[in-house]
Amino acid sequence: MNPLVKKMEYAVRGRLAIRADEIREELEHGNSNKYSFKRIVNCNIGNPQQLNQPPITFFRQVSSLCDNPDLLKKEHRSLVSQLYPKDAIERAEALLNAIGSVGAYSHSQGVPYIRNTVARFIEQRDGHPANPNDIYLTQGASAGVQTILSMITENSNTGIMIPIPQYPLYSASLALYGATPVTYYLDEATGWSLDVQQLTETVDAARREGVDVRALVIINPGNPTGQCLSSENMKDILTFCFEKRLVLLADEVYQTNIYEPEQRPFISFKKALMEYPDKHVRDNLELVSFHSISKGMVGECGRRGGYFECVNIDQGIMEQLYKVASVSLCPNVHGQVLVDLMCNPPCQGDPSYDSYTKEVQSIYDSLRRRSKKLEKCFNSMEGVSCQPAQGSMYLFPTISLSNKAVEQAKKQGICPDEYYCRAMLEATGVCVVAGSGFGQKANTWHFRSTFLPEEHLFDEFCSSLENFHRQFLEQHSEY
Amino acid sequence: MNPLVKKMEYAVRGRLAIRADEIREELEHGNSNKYSFKRIVNCNIGNPQQLNQPPITFFRQVSSLCDNPDLLKKEHRSLVSQLYPKDAIERAEALLNAIGSVGAYSHSQGVPYIRNTVARFIEQRDGHPANPNDIYLTQGASAGVQTILSMITENSNTGIMIPIPQYPLYSASLALYGATPVTYYLDEATGWSLDVQQLTETVDAARREGVDVRALVIINPGNPTGQCLSSENMKDILTFCFEKRLVLLADEVYQTNIYEPEQRPFISFKKALMEYPDKHVRDNLELVSFHSISKGMVGECGRRGGYFECVNIDQGIMEQLYKVASVSLCPNVHGQVLVDLMCNPPCQGDPSYDSYTKEVQSIYDSLRRRSKKLEKCFNSMEGVSCQPAQGSMYLFPTISLSNKAVEQAKKQGICPDEYYCRAMLEATGVCVVAGSGFGQKANTWHFRSTFLPEEHLFDEFCSSLENFHRQFLEQHSEY
Numbered sequence: 001m002n003p004l005v006k007k008m009e010y011a012v013r014g015r016l017a018i019r020a021d022e023i024r025e026e027l028e029h030g031n032s033n034k035y036s037f038k039r040i041v042n043c044n045i046g047n048p049q050q051l052n053q054p055p056i057t058f059f060r061q062v063s064s065l066c067d068n069p070d071l072l073k074k075e076h077r078s079l080v081s082q083l084y085p086k087d088a089i090e091r092a093e094a095l096l097n098a099i100g101s102v103g104a105y106s107h108s109q110g111v112p113y114i115r116n117t118v119a120r121f122i123e124q125r126d127g128h129p130a131n132p133n134d135i136y137l138t139q140g141a142s143a144g145v146q147t148i149l150s151m152i153t154e155n156s157n158t159g160i161m162i163p164i165p166q167y168p169l170y171s172a173s174l175a176l177y178g179a180t181p182v183t184y185y186l187d188e189a190t191g192w193s194l195d196v197q198q199l200t201e202t203v204d205a206a207r208r209e210g211v212d213v214r215a216l217v218i219i220n221p222g223n224p225t226g227q228c229l230s231s232e233n234m235k236d237i238l239t240f241c242f243e244k245r246l247v248l249l250a251d252e253v254y255q256t257n258i259y260e261p262e263q264r265p266f267i268s269f270k271k272a273l274m275e276y277p278d279k280h281v282r283d284n285l286e287l288v289s290f291h292s293i294s295k296g297m298v299g300e301c302g303r304r305g306g307y308f309e310c311v312n313i314d315q316g317i318m319e320q321l322y323k324v325a326s327v328s329l330c331p332n333v334h335g336q337v338l339v340d341l342m343c344n345p346p347c348q349g350d351p352s353y354d355s356y357t358k359e360v361q362s363i364y365d366s367l368r369r370r371s372k373k374l375e376k377c378f379n380s381m382e383g384v385s386c387q388p389a390q391g392s393m394y395l396f397p398t399i400s401l402s403n404k405a406v407e408q409a410k411k412q413g414i415c416p417d418e419y420y421c422r423a424m425l426e427a428t429g430v431c432v433v434a435g436s437g438f439g440q441k442a443n444t445w446h447f448r449s450t451f452l453p454e455e456h457l458f459d460e461f462c463s464s465l466e467n468f469h470r471q472f473l474e475q476h477s478e479y
Numbered sequence: 480m481n482p483l484v485k486k487m488e489y490a491v492r493g494r495l496a497i498r499a500d501e502i503r504e505e506l507e508h509g510n511s512n513k514y515s516f517k518r519i520v521n522c523n524i525g526n527p528q529q530l531n532q533p534p535i536t537f538f539r540q541v542s543s544l545c546d547n548p549d550l551l552k553k554e555h556r557s558l559v560s561q562l563y564p565k566d567a568i569e570r571a572e573a574l575l576n577a578i579g580s581v582g583a584y585s586h587s588q589g590v591p592y593i594r595n596t597v598a599r600f601i602e603q604r605d606g607h608p609a610n611p612n613d614i615y616l617t618q619g620a621s622a623g624v625q626t627i628l629s630m631i632t633e634n635s636n637t638g639i640m641i642p643i644p645q646y647p648l649y650s651a652s653l654a655l656y657g658a659t660p661v662t663y664y665l666d667e668a669t670g671w672s673l674d675v676q677q678l679t680e681t682v683d684a685a686r687r688e689g690v691d692v693r694a695l696v697i698i699n700p701g702n703p704t705g706q707c708l709s710s711e712n713m714k715d716i717l718t719f720c721f722e723k724r725l726v727l728l729a730d731e732v733y734q735t736n737i738y739e740p741e742q743r744p745f746i747s748f749k750k751a752l753m754e755y756p757d758k759h760v761r762d763n764l765e766l767v768s769f770h771s772i773s774k775g776m777v778g779e780c781g782r783r784g785g786y787f788e789c790v791n792i793d794q795g796i797m798e799q800l801y802k803v804a805s806v807s808l809c810p811n812v813h814g815q816v817l818v819d820l821m822c823n824p825p826c827q828g829d830p831s832y833d834s835y836t837k838e839v840q841s842i843y844d845s846l847r848r849r850s851k852k853l854e855k856c857f858n859s860m861e862g863v864s865c866q867p868a869q870g871s872m873y874l875f876p877t878i879s880l881s882n883k884a885v886e887q888a889k890k891q892g893i894c895p896d897e898y899y900c901r902a903m904l905e906a907t908g909v910c911v912v913a914g915s916g917f918g919q920k921a922n923t924w925h926f927r928s929t930f931l932p933e934e935h936l937f938d939e940f941c942s943s944l945e946n947f948h949r950q951f952l953e954q955h956s957e958y
Contacts (some may be wrong), residue, residue, distance in 0.1 A: 001630060001631065060546055065543070079562055102527070102782070139807075
């Protein structure tokens with residue numbers, strides 16, 4: 001068997017999540033008196049609709065019409081127009097006209113019409129042109145990231161820079177492809193900021209040791225850390241990548257999950273690059289930027305849709321990329337349809353505009369309120385400290401653990417933070433992910449939690465965490 | 480860049496298909512007088528709905544209701560019941576009850592409820608039990624095949640036996656993972672039959688050379704060859720795999736595309752294994768069987784759905800498999816929904832039973848008629864010979880090419896069969912795949928064509944191929 005598979009770890013759906021599934025099964029089959037809670041709350045994964053975040057109505061209307069084109073036939077028009085707004089019907093007709101059937105393989109890169117929509121979206125977002133031929137639709141951002149990482153990896157000496165803490169898709173994929181992770185640290189004390197001086201030292205040190213460092217991964221807004229980069233910082237990162245001849249891989253899937261938009265708005269790396277003062281950098285720095293329908297206010301994780309845009313990537317590589325995509329035939333067309341809708345939602349004047357805007361705003365406001373509430377909750381706990389949520393769907397508090405807790409963990413052969421998270425799961429039904437699954441500075445302990453539990457349950461959620469933490473401290477106080 | 484990517488080839492969407500897209504673009508933008516045809520006919524890929532095969536109504540009804548659960552609300556019931564049959568509504572409710580939202584990530588292996596449906600389907604098909612925990616839902620069969628091949632590949636010395644000719648997913652994936660393809664030949668003269676004596680010689684020779692041969696890939700019904708294995712032949716293959724300690728990878732995606740059901744019914748390898756006389760073999764032979772929603776009468780290629788069942792696979796490997804699946808989070812839920820529907824279609828007595836049965840029968844009958852018609856067409860051409868279509872969606876005729884044609888091809892630096900196929904594309908708009916993309920015996924030339932063009936266009940399609948072939952022979956007759 002492939003030894004690289006054995007090496008790989010993916011904590012977001014690791015032991016703790018498997019244990020949560022076991023408990024859920026027990027609860028569903030009536031073993032509820034074993035536990036002091038009634039349900040499992042999955043805060044281990046950014047999966048909003050699992051926790052009842054409603055889908056955007058317009059998106060689902062268009063998508064369901066694409067799925068059942070019989071409804072678009074003349075004979076059903078009078079009934080269907082009572083169930084669907086005019087713009088949903090027209091959009092479905094336009095999409096089907098471009099796609100043919102959602103049941104047919106599309107172009108390997110994705111439906112050309114939809115890639116056009118994405119290009120226009122990027123242009124509007126950034127104020128700079130985008131080429132549909134440089135865009136690949138993907139089955140979620142993860143599939144795109146994996147394709148690019150596997151292409152960059154020439155052999156086990158290929159180095160890819162990834163942050164610590166990081167989303168474990170990166171470490172898992174590098175383990176699978178046998179590349180060398182070259183890790184740089186985000187600085188917790190300054191809100192998980194990214195220090196370019198440290199990037200330079202890291203790449204230089206790795207290269208001195210003979211590692212062939214090829215690319216830099218930046219997750220912005222951060223996962224699991226939630227920070228959002230400033231434009232000055234981004235400019236320095238671009239300078240760094242250009243000087244060190246690194247491909248920049250920008251994971252920007254949380255680009256609309258921005259909770260301090262005045263102080264820290266989202267800026268895409270594409271925009272930052274296009275506005276970089278030196279033309280030589282603008283025309284040559286290689287950038288791949290990833291986006292997804294799973295996050296933001298869309299939250300359509302189960303559909304597996306996303307895209308990446310290639311900027312300044314060599315034509316020979318682009319041809320190889322097409323070949324790799326073509327072996328998988330195409331990303332699923334339902335996911336592609338949602339990418340189209342995310343990138344081109346109803347406009348002012350459209351029948352669905354008001355309801356669309358209201359729904360998005362309501363999800364956004366609620367996410368923001370919950371992020372602040374959970375941040376406050378964590379910071380109120382003894383020995384817990386949490387950086388502010390600028391973006392994404394997560395908080396990543398640090399916890400001090402007593403020697404007793406550390407020893408108990410050691411006895412069980414697990415990391416102290418995993419020990420803490422396991423105790424939390426068994427006591428509250430809340431499933432989070434231990435910091436060790438993302439990487440963290442030696443002898444610091446964290447966990448990642450989403451703030452996705454429903455708002456009417458949120459106070460209960462917070463107080464169950466507080467109660468658990470208090471009890472945990474008591475049970476593990478020094479002798 | 481990854482050197483393995485450069486090595487990889489995937490002819491189904493290779494140069495010829497890219498050229499076909501260019502011509503389509505030209506035709507759409509009014510450059511139609513350059514060509515003697517009005518449209519591109521994609522016979523390079525088994526993509527039925529691209530060529531207007533209608534989707535199964537019931538499947539799309541259920542799927543669209545899952546997509547737009549607003550329609551299931553009480554207030555819409557009177558309208559919706561005029562558009563949807565009762566069983567479609569009930570099925571959508573049952574699925575949503577089990578899934579939650581199609582917009583949420585599911586269990587990494589796929590929704591447990593749907594894996595249950597698959598297990599019951601396998602039990603009914605084979606008459607032997609199946610365990611939902613041994614089933615993985617996938618994004619089409621291709622994704623499942625790639626997962627398994629990447630897991631089996633320990634290093635470049637790992638050998639995987641694949642047929643020649645073969646579906647290039649296999650050669651491409653082995654190239655990508657750096658494994659060694661160990662090829663065995665199907666015998667065209669005897670209807671592309673599989674000779675176990677030859678398998679034995681092949682594996683022994685490879686092992687003598689130090690290749691660590693681990694697995695045998697069988698595509699049944701065959702792709703590109705269309706043959707269907709007899710039960711005796713399957714039993715011999717199982718004996719062979721057991722004796723040679725090989726994992727059997729059974730690509731059974733064409734299991735309902737069977738055109739001579741009396742002489743050659745489809746038998747799954749799972750059934751053949753469960754009925755193997757020796758218990759030791761039944762309990763130990765490792766088998767992975769792949770299925771898909773893209774083929775059969777379903778033809779839902781664009782949704783990317785499928786599954787594989789693991790039989791007798793070591794528990795340690797199963798755990799690693801789960802980890803690999805979890806990094807990709809889950810297969811898209813719309814594809815999963817279709818797997819459920821394919822495996823559990825309407826039953827006798829259900830409101831949709833009659834229309835479902837009629838639709839499936841009509842697609843089947845038409846596919847069968849077209850397969851026979853194209854087989855006859857090929858066999859009527861001078862210098863062309865075609866084995867009967869027992870199954871799948873393809874024919875793989877052999878063509879004799881004159882020295883002049885071979886020389887012309889050489890001048891252009893391409894294979895003679897690709898030269899022939901390119902001439903066909905430029906003359907008729909029909910895009911097929913050259914035999915060299917699948918592998919073939921040295922100095923024989925073939926091409927693969929689907930028989931999916933619509934029935935009312937089929938005579939025109941056949942005669943355009945006949946005319947082209949006649950002209951090609953004239954233009955390339957010996958001096």
